[in-house]
Amino acid sequence: MANIAPATGPGSDPSAAAPAGRPDRDTPAALTEEIVSTIVGIVSSIRCVGSGRLVKLGVSMTHLHVLWMLQHHGALPMSRMADLLDVSVSNATGIIDRMEERGLVERARVPGDRRVVLVQLADGGQRAIEEIEAVRQDRLSSILGHLAPAQLACLAEAFADIRKVLEADEALAHEGHTHSHA
Numbered sequence: 001m002a003n004i005a006p007a008t009g010p011g012s013d014p015s016a017a018a019p020a021g022r023p024d025r026d027t028p029a030a031l032t033e034e035i036v037s038t039i040v041g042i043v044s045s046i047r048c049v050g051s052g053r054l055v056k057l058g059v060s061m062t063h064l065h066v067l068w069m070l071q072h073h074g075a076l077p078m079s080r081m082a083d084l085l086d087v088s089v090s091n092a093t094g095i096i097d098r099m100e101e102r103g104l105v106e107r108a109r110v111p112g113d114r115r116v117v118l119v120q121l122a123d124g125g126q127r128a129i130e131e132i133e134a135v136r137q138d139r140l141s142s143i144l145g146h147l148a149p150a151q152l153a154c155l156a157e158a159f160a161d162i163r164k165v166l167e168a169d170e171a172l173a174h175e176g177h178t179h180s181h182a
Contacts, residue, residue, distance in 0.1 A: 050132040061096050075120035
């Protein structure tokens with residue numbers, strides 16, 4: 001993130017300048033940049049707390065990524081899994097083999113086409129996701145517990161607004177995706 005130095009020289013008002021080391025917060029672009037940077041830092045910190053626990057239990061970051069993909073997309077054919085992981089089908093098969101041995105995923109054949117193998121979450125994979133989410137929620141609750149009620153109310157309102165924009169964007173993207181396949 002680039003820092004914008006406070007204005008100096010004739011006609012500048014030093015008392016109106018942004019604090020040292022912080023961008024000029026009067027522009028939407030600067031505020032957006034500051035917010036994005038802050039959110040990315042928070043998410044990164046919380047992600048590390050939760051995923052570190054699973055890595056200690058033998059769930060690699062690749063396995064965690066696969067679990068999140070299956071949670072998001074549902075059961076996937078092995079070829080699609082390979083595409084999403086950006087690996088060959090044989091590499092994806094090896095990853096899924098190791099995950100299946102640990103009880104994180106399971107394979108199922110499609111009844112109408114026995115050649116198609118679907119990968120889906122197993123009970124162990126669902127428990128792993130629930131564990132990491134519990135750790136993340138505990139950490140986030142702890143952080144938010146340090147804020148005053150008025151700050152929490154402002155955050156709740158802001159995140160409600162963000163959710164509305166996100167849902168509208170997703171609806172537009174889905175609508176565009178539907179029309180492009182019509």
